[in-house]
Amino acid sequence: MNGERGTGNGVLRVKVLLFARFAELLGQSELMIDVSAPATVRTVLDNLRERAGGSLLPPSPMVARNRVQAQLDTALEDGDEVAVLPPLAGG
Amino acid sequence: MSYLKETPLDVRTVAHQVVSAEQGGVVTFIGAVRNHHAGREVLRLEYSAYGEMADLEIGRILEEAATRWPAKVAAEHRVGTLEVGDVAVIVVAASAHREAAFDACRFVIEEIKRRVPIWKREHYVDGTAGWVDPTAPAGVSFH
Numbered sequence: 001m002n003g004e005r006g007t008g009n010g011v012l013r014v015k016v017l018l019f020a021r022f023a024e025l026l027g028q029s030e031l032m033i034d035v036s037a038p039a040t041v042r043t044v045l046d047n048l049r050e051r052a053g054g055s056l057l058p059p060s061p062m063v064a065r066n067r068v069q070a071q072l073d074t075a076l077e078d079g080d081e082v083a084v085l086p087p088l089a090g091g
Numbered sequence: 092m093s094y095l096k097e098t099p100l101d102v103r104t105v106a107h108q109v110v111s112a113e114q115g116g117v118v119t120f121i122g123a124v125r126n127h128h129a130g131r132e133v134l135r136l137e138y139s140a141y142g143e144m145a146d147l148e149i150g151r152i153l154e155e156a157a158t159r160w161p162a163k164v165a166a167e168h169r170v171g172t173l174e175v176g177d178v179a180v181i182v183v184a185a186s187a188h189r190e191a192a193f194d195a196c197r198f199v200i201e202e203i204k205r206r207v208p209i210w211k212r213e214h215y216v217d218g219t220a221g222w223v224d225p226t227a228p229a230g231v232s233f234h
Contacts, residue, residue, distance in 0.1 A: 017141065019139065019141055019208065019210060020139055020210035020212070020222055021210075021222045021224075021232055064141070064144055064208070067141075067143055067144040067147055068144075068147075069206075083141055083144065083208070085141065085208050086210060086222065086224070086232075087224045087225055087226045087227070088204070088205070088206070088207065088208060088209060088210070088225075089209065089210050089211045089222070089223040089224065089225060090138075090140075090145075090168060090180070090203055090204055090207045090208075090209030090210075090211075091122050091168075091179070091180050091200060091203050091204035091209075
């Protein structure tokens with residue numbers, strides 16, 4: 001078990017990416033979060049909501065796990081990348 | 092190769108990827124920066140993206156179009172700061188006949204807007220700025 005992937009003892013280390021307005025709300029665009037296993041995307045969102053600015057995140061934002069759109073109850077594994085996506089506005 | 096570009100888009104470059112002697116119908120969609128949105132005068136836009144996922148998603152959309160229609164489709168999207176009139180997105184669909192080209196082109200631009208993680212921040216003539224939010228009643232979020 002190395003420092004980059006997990007800490008053992010039932011803890012998952014997840015890389016969280018925030019974009020656009022959500023990055024502004026929390027004042028950062030990338031952070032590492034340790035959560036207890038088993039964990040879902042919702043666990044990560046609950047963690048974010050406890051941080052400064054996090055209470056302004058919407059109840060059910062669009063999310064992606066490892067660059068694929070996911071659901072709030074999508075299960076996470078150690079080393080996953082979770083992205084919290086504001087309403088899309090491409091095109 | 093990335094579908095996201097930090098330099099001005101060129102329709103001929105995109106068309107070159109799909110046009111060939113077998114394709115008799117070529118449909119091009121060009122999305123450009125408008126000078127107004129939700130009743131405000133827009134000065135410029137800043138596009139940002141979740142680049143790795145955006146590339147994967149645009150690739151998936153182009154593959155889906157290729158399986159649904161007998162058409163070849165290419166697309167590119169700008170990121171960074173764009174002025175009014177600058178081209179933000181280009182989709183070119185080429186097929187033997189026009190029906191498939193129109194349908195595939197329409198599909199790809201609609202799916203890009205619906206699925207690709209790209210955001211835009213509008214800067215207005217009055218000095219304010221806001222995040223474009225198609226889900227918000229005003230179309231824009233200011234905080």
